[in-house]
Amino acid sequence: MDDLAVQRGERILFSKLSARVVAGEAVALTGANGAGKTTLLRVVAGLTAPLAGTVRFEGVRGDLPNDDARREACHLVGHQDGLKGARAAGAELEFQVLWTGGDRASAEHAAARMGLTRLLNLPVRVLSAGQRRRLALARLIASPRALWLLDEPLSPLDAESRRLFGQIMGEHLARGGLILAAVHDPLPIPARQIRVGA
Amino acid sequence: MDDLAVQRGERILFSKLSARVVAGEAVALTGANGAGKTTLLRVVAGLTAPLAGTVRFEGVRGDLPNDDARREACHLVGHQDGLKGARAAGAELEFQVLWTGGDRASAEHAAARMGLTRLLNLPVRVLSAGQRRRLALARLIASPRALWLLDEPLSPLDAESRRLFGQIMGEHLARGGLILAAVHDPLPIPARQIRVGA
Amino acid sequence: MFAALANPLRFMAFSRWAAPILGLAALLLTGAGLTLGLSAPPDYQQGDTVWIMFVHVPAAWAAMLAYGCLGGASFISLVFRHALADQAAKAAAPLGAAFTGLALVTGSLWGRPMWGAWWVWGDARLVSVLVLFLLFLAYLALRASIDDEAKAARAGEILALIGLINLPIIHFSVEWWNTLHQGESILRPGGPALAPVYLLPLLLTGAGYSFAFGALWLARTRAEVWRRRATALALQAALR
Amino acid sequence: MVLLRRELALAWARGGGPLLALGFFAAAVVMLPLSLGPEPARLARVAAGAAWVLLALASLLSLDRMFEPDFEDGALDLLSLGPLPLEAVAAVKCLAQWLVTGAPLALAAPIGAIALGAKPAAAPIIAAAAALGGLAFAFLGGAGAALALASRRGGLLIAVIVLPLLTPPVIFGGAAIDNFQNGLPWLTPFSLLAAYALAAAALTPFAMAGACRNAAS
């Protein structure tokens, strides 16, 4: 599946930004604080309406309407991870995975891959920042979707987890996946860089 | 003011950790995810009770009881910044500064230093991750306290802000301040490193 | 007509003269209706107080008309994304609240001599009008509590549409429940059942109130259009 | 369905489960005679109506947290990217809220009313009215909660939006129960209540989805 994103004039943040991301490609969005990286990711995910311009998803499933294609194609992991502090980590992961189209076995496998197996019974609230981010990232592996929209995915991770997640991103790209990541530090994989904002 | 921290046996996380931080010194706490860095910071701030061991504050104000000395000495800035999304950034900063012993003028000055002046009328909710962190950090400058407890302070900041905050930390140390920061990336200032956990 | 007026420029040109003309017509009609109404003979049942009818009933009609306009404008704004429709909706709400308040106050002033009580809890007509009033207030409160203009507009549209359910309830309440309130005497199958001495002035004031609402509505919408133009200009200036 | 399971768990935690909703209702039922004084005659007359109002108020208590937490922590974004449209998600949320608080309250309402002195024969109609009313309250309350999202003043703003909308079912339900007890025709208000509740369940999901999208964008 490949992917064309055209996007212009989102508020006063940035305008006439156009880009095309193709299968197997990773793009690192950089830019100063407040430049609009997070906003751009939300626009691509269809959560925020752009002032002008469109985001088009052109894939093998070209028959689907754009919005359905988007819903089936995107994973968004940001600071707001949607995990409920009071529920068990395992239950939350399972819901997120099932909801985005995976199954129970893949959720377990993803948790193991992310080194979370021991923590699945704990309430999300007691997890450390890095453990929690790993839990949020686990659904990327567990339910396969083509486009990963990541907002500063690596920052709370320790060195070991960063290496691991770099490897996971590499595998995703090798399978023909796409990654759009807002970052301040370079990604551990080769990525085209797009600067957002002035 | 100098500062002695002895701390042992917080759950099963770490034990027999002892350290002494003296005036003008920065300590970088490192360790894997879940090692207990955040917990240690909260123990030092007196928000979490240690299983065993004590944290002692020995300063010029040695006459104060330990808890009062702690309350007057610590600034804690973590992921949870206590900023209310619905209130104006300026109002929130002002409250935090006044509450921790600063005044209105110093709050304004700190906002200017952090490049936030233009944003003070916006609700906190619309700020970007980096802008919001800068707002949280601004109270460190505005209300002078000796010990800064920082939990991954730099991660959402852009390169420019990191440089700026490095400089601010340097000034704090030069004034005899102390910094205890949990980090995964090296701090932009010379710092003694303490590894937490196994 | 709506399609033609959707263009803000054309709307401004139209409303520039339409608002004062409507206002004038409203004054004339209401004046004529009230003169006729006040000179009508006292009702055998209601006595002198019948004159309140010419204030109360048109106010109630105008209140319902205002909510209908709010709902219609909200619908157009939601479906066709016309900024003008949103401005019209926003402009209609306080007017509607005012007319509803007038209907409530005059109704309870009338209720005192007629029913022996200012207010009767449990009368579906009275309460559904109170609900209308609360809905207007809720609409205003909701819009006022959202800073972002576009979001406030969307939220307001949705609330206005949900509230439309109340209009038929108000109108049919006298049929569905045994109420103290007067039954349908004008808009009813079989034609009006009201003596012409009362009917004519009632219809005149009814038209007058409706025109008054129309005039004020156009004027407030114009003001809202101007206000938004001003903020847009200020924003542009700030950006430059 | 997976979403329903999650929403049930969340509604459970939010309201503290049916036990707690019932506890609230029971405590309120206890408080009413306490503040009215013990005269049974006085009580019996208002029993069914009071139980009915308390029910509406009890079902308001946890409504304001139906969408807000999901909005704040980004779960709403996740839900938007799932297989179902937001309309369906909103409907499931309301359904879960109703199952967890409305349904047990519907069972408790006749008991409370009888404890306050209503005629036992009225129990089935009170329960049916409460069940339908609870449905209307959950869906209309959800609409209010979703609309208040963008404004960030929860709690009572929701109450202000929702109460006018709740008034018609309260009238219908109250009238049905009252007429039944007094031997008057009760079917008309009852079917109006049912129509209102079903219309609310059918239409408000669109309002909720629109309001959520609006707040998130």
Added chain:
Amino acid sequence: MVLLRRELALAWARGGGPLLALGFFAAAVVMLPLSLGPEPARLARVAAGAAWVLLALASLLSLDRMFEPDFEDGALDLLSLGPLPLEAVAAVKCLAQWLVTGAPLALAAPIGAIALGAKPAAAPIIAAAAALGGLAFAFLGGAGAALALASRRGGLLIAVIVLPLLTPPVIFGGAAIDNFQNGLPWLTPFSLLAAYALAAAALTPFAMAGACRNAAS
């Protein structure tokens, strides 16, 4: 004081300000007769008591968000590191809650009761009882909210913790108003209410501070 100013602003936003609290109360007052049926005599008898119960319920509506947001977003940590002990912080929070919702409701309560048919002469005592009751409700509700923090099931759990505690003031206040209306001695229940409210205001801050520390550690 800076903390009071902030807490007032937050309580305002939380409850949507006194206007909205009043709106809720007004709407509830409207709903009660609707479901009871219109007979004025029936209403008048229960008016004062019902107004009083509705008041207690209205003051419960936004209580559950008194500590929870501050706990979730880390503001409680900041408050712990300020110049005042947490006990004082908790007291100020409750005071702000009372000023924003309790005090205006105390003014509205007699109006609502009279609208429902209570004797106008009872207005001062209703207002006084409502003010004292509101104080008790705010502090006891705050204690419930703080205790519920660690357990993370807000809403109705708070109601369940709090309602038993609220029952005595409801009884005392109801008795004071009732006795007054019927020409019985009302001073005893009224002073019991006052004593209870003041004791609550004096003691619960310690409970709240303890509960907050416990939840945060």
